[in-house]
Amino acid sequence: MPEQSRHSVCAKCKRSMRKTEVASLKANSEGIPDREECFLSQGYSCLGSVTIDRCLSPCPLNGVPCTGCAGATMQVLTEPNRDIRTEIAERMSRLTRIPREEIVAGIERSAKSHYSYTMATSMIGRKPTFHIEKWIAEEESDHEAGNLS
Numbered sequence: 001m002p003e004q005s006r007h008s009v010c011a012k013c014k015r016s017m018r019k020t021e022v023a024s025l026k027a028n029s030e031g032i033p034d035r036e037e038c039f040l041s042q043g044y045s046c047l048g049s050v051t052i053d054r055c056l057s058p059c060p061l062n063g064v065p066c067t068g069c070a071g072a073t074m075q076v077l078t079e080p081n082r083d084i085r086t087e088i089a090e091r092m093s094r095l096t097r098i099p100r101e102e103i104v105a106g107i108e109r110s111a112k113s114h115y116s117y118t119m120a121t122s123m124i125g126r127k128p129t130f131h132i133e134k135w136i137a138e139e140e141s142d143h144e145a146g147n148l149s
Contacts, residue, residue, distance in 0.1 A: 006052070006053075006074075007052075007053050008048060008049050008050065008051060008052065008053055008073050009047075009048035009049075009051045009052075009053045009055070009057045009059075009060060009066045009070070010046075010048035010049035010051075010060075010066075011053065012053055012056070012057040012060075012061070013038070013048055013057060013060040013061065014061070015035070015036060015037055015038045015039065015060065016036060016037060016038060016041075017038040017040065017041055017095060018037065018038070018041055018095070019041070019094075019095055019096075020037075020041045020042070020043075020095060020096055020097075021096075021097055022041070022042060022043040022096040022097060022098065023096070023097045023098060024043060024098060024102075025043055025044075025045065025098060025102060025103065025106045026042065026043040026044050028044055028045065028064075028065050033063060033065070035063060038095065039060070039065045039066075040088070040091055040092045040095050040096070041095045041096065043092075043096055043098060044065045045065060045088065045092075045103075045106060045107065045110070046060065046065035046066050046088075047065075047066045047067060047068035047084060047088065048060055048065075048066035049087065049088070049091060050068070050072060050073055050075075050076050050084050050087045050088060051066055051068040051069075051070050051071065051072065051073065052070050052071055052072065052073050052074070053070065054070035054071065055069065055070045068084070072084070075087075084107060085103075085104045085107045085108065086104075088103065088107060089103040089104045089107070108138075108139075109139055
């Protein structure tokens with residue numbers, strides 16, 4: 001059996017969280033993150049705090065923000081009014097100067113890449129805060145509008 005943990009990926013990460021003056025989101029391919037500082041503190045979207053540590057945290061331990069491939073933590077799955085957007089936006093907005101709404105919008109723009117193996121579960125799909133079909137439709141509409149101009 002593969003080794004796994006009941007903790008989040010974030011629990012194993014050695015980076016330090018601290019309040020910063022970062023004011024905008026960064027693409028995960030933008031720049032080189034500081035290896036000592038939490039990705040969220042630097043403005044990078046990292047799902048480590050809301051992802052179960054089935055993978056044993058190789059990405060953040062090697063300088064790559066967590067994309068949530070191991071799936072949601074039980075907190076995200078079982079709490080009816082919490083999801084990846086609310087959890088990450090709350091944490092990142094406290095650590096940076098990035099407005100919560102901007103963080104939520106950034107997560108929604110990249111909705112197709114989160115939790116590739118668990119996003120379809122009915123435990124997430126039935127949450128009142130979960131609107132992946134809406135996010136995808138809006139993103140595709142924006143993309144098509146951009147291609148037509």
